Amino acid sequence: MALVLPGRSSLVHSVSDVVHWSLSTVVFALTLPARLEALLVSVERLVARISQIAENADRVVVGAASVTVRAETLIEAVEQTSDIAQQLLELYEPIAVQLAPLAARFADDLSESEVTAAITLIDKLPELTERVTAVLPILATLDSVSPEVHELLGVVKDLKQAIVGVPGFHFFRKRGENRPG
Structure with a gap:
């Protein structure tokens, strides 16, 4: 099989394109380690920042858990106090209603x-x-x-x-x- 070469100018142009492309590829290949190193530094910074955010999130979660436990304890105490107050109201409300007029009279007449x-x-x-x-x-x-x-x-x-x-x-x-x- 015989190699048929197109026109010379197109051949030069094609060779020039191949050389240009080859040089571009070589320059890209030569700058690739520096680019990869810069990318690696950026990735390391990003990983460090993500790690810091994760640590802060862990602290927030631990703090939130502590606040939740204290809030639950407080809610239990408030519920107990509320129950006691309700019992006292049920016990003393009839007495208070009965004595209210007498207490008002006593307060009005007392000098x-x-x-x-x-x-x-x-x-x-x-x-x-x-x-x-x-x-x-x-x-x-x-x-x-x-x-x-x-x-x-x-x-x-x-x-x-x-x-x-x-x-x-x-x-x-x-x-x-x-x-x-």
Whole structure:
């Protein structure tokens, strides 16, 4: 088979194109390691940045988990407090509704001097309690003393009548009335 060469100018042009293409390929091949190294540095920076973002994301996730645990604990405490408050409301609401008019009347009628007097009385309650406690045994015996006192009064009346009946007693009585002091 014979090689048929087209026109010379087209052959030169084709060879020139091949040489140009070959030179371009060689230049590209020579600059390829530098480009690949720059690309590798960019990729390493990108990987480092992605690693840093992943670490920050891990910290955020750990922090969020901690906040979630604390929030759950707080929610449980609030629920318990709410349950207790609800129980107290159920227990004391009827009493509060019943006492509200009386408390309003009490507040309307209470003066500052009465409040001061009540505070003073409360301050003296320990001493008052001691004294009343000391007197109570004596008061408990008064019911047994009462008949004896009545009997004693009867004896004194009889004695007075007997003395008034003594001759000359009237004279001594007047003399005692005339004496000073």
